[in-house]
Amino acid sequence: MDHDSSVPPLVRKPLRLWPGLVLLVLLLLARFAVKAAVPGLTGFAWAVQGALGCAVAILLWWLLFSRARVARLPGPQPR
Secondary structure (H helix, E strand, O other): OOOOOOOOOOOOOOOOOHHHHHHHHHHHHHHHHHHHHOOHHHHHHHHHHHHHHHHHHHHHHHHHOOOOOHHHOOOOOOO
């Protein structure tokens, strides 16, 4: 089998880190800034919901859009 030099080698694109960092900052803002801005139980509820939403968004980003190799993701590993 001849090696075709016109085909470039496969190059993996780098991980997309900036969406995860943005979501992390939003999580921290939701957790601490909302509670400081909105007093009482309402502020606490909004802070918890915002932080939970950001945590779910970080998890979905990591699993679906981060370009991480399959070996670095959780779950059964291919052989």
